Amino acid sequence: MWYQKKNRVAVFSLVVLFFLQYFLYTGCTSQKSEPFVEAASVDSTIIIDLRYATPNNFTGRVLYKIPRCFLRKSVAERLARVQRKLREKGLGLKIWDGYRPLSVQKKMWAIVPDSRYVANPKHGSRHNRGAAVDVTLVDSTGMELHMPTGFDDFSPKAHRDWMGDDSLAIHNRRILEDAMTSEGFIPLSTEWWHFDAPNWKNYPIENSSIRELIRKSERK
Numbered sequence: 594m595w596y597q598k599k600n601r602v603a604v605f606s607l608v609v610l611f612f613l614q615y616f617l618y619t620g621c622t623s624q625k626s627e628p629f630v631e632a633a634s635v636d637s638t639i640i641i642d643l644r645y646a647t648p649n650n651f652t653g654r655v656l657y658k659i660p661r662c663f664l665r666k667s668v669a670e671r672l673a674r675v676q677r678k679l680r681e682k683g684l685g686l687k688i689w690d691g692y693r694p695l696s697v698q699k700k701m702w703a704i705v706p707d708s709r710y711v712a713n714p715k716h717g718s719r720h721n722r723g724a725a726v727d728v729t730l731v732d733s734t735g736m737e738l739h740m741p742t743g744f745d746d747f748s749p750k751a752h753r754d755w756m757g758d759d760s761l762a763i764h765n766r767r768i769l770e771d772a773m774t775s776e777g778f779i780p781l782s783t784e785w786w787h788f789d790a791p792n793w794k795n796y797p798i799e800n801s802s803i804r805e806l807i808r809k810s811e812r813k
């Protein structure tokens with residue numbers, strides 16, 4: 594009897610292990626193959642202002658030829674839920690950056706090789722995975738709310754622990770952070786505008802151009 598009981602326990606353990614491995618594998622596989630979608634197609638009320646599609650960024654160069662913002666599908670849906678919550682308060686999101694090809698990351702690193710502010714392309718950025726967004730808040734008219742700094746300000750004032758004498762900026766920063774973290778986004782400590790999807794590690798680094806992503810989306 595003890596032998597049969599031991600065998601039943603062993604078989605049960607193997608079955609549990611099999612299903613755990615199966616779900617872990619299929620979960621990771623589905624995320625790796627998760628498609629990119631255009632953020633505007635998920636929620637058209639989110640304002641898109643891709644700074645790297647203009648010279649108005651820290652490089653002073655146009656890095657994106659096409660000003661269209663893509664994200665992984667579940668990341669865009671998560672962001673749309675944030676937008677719905679903010680709209681109830683008369684506020685909204687403006688996206689400054691989403692998916693970023695690895696080739697663009699290399700150009701940025703060549704200009705600012707400081708991992709506090711620009712991810713080393715050797716390891717890749719969360720943006721290169723389509724799992725990070727740079728955002729700010731706007732009011733009901735689309736005007737940006739007052740924040741501690743502008744976009745791509747590489748100074749301590751842009752850090753989340755900065756508690757200077759600008760109470761309005763700190764208040765607005767907190768509203769944005771609370772709204773984003775309520776849907777699982779993870780804030781970056783050195784940039785008040787940067788948020789990562791909680792499962793960003795499960796997505797591979799990509800180097801597809803925006804034009805390539807548009808073509809793929811049009812074929813579906």
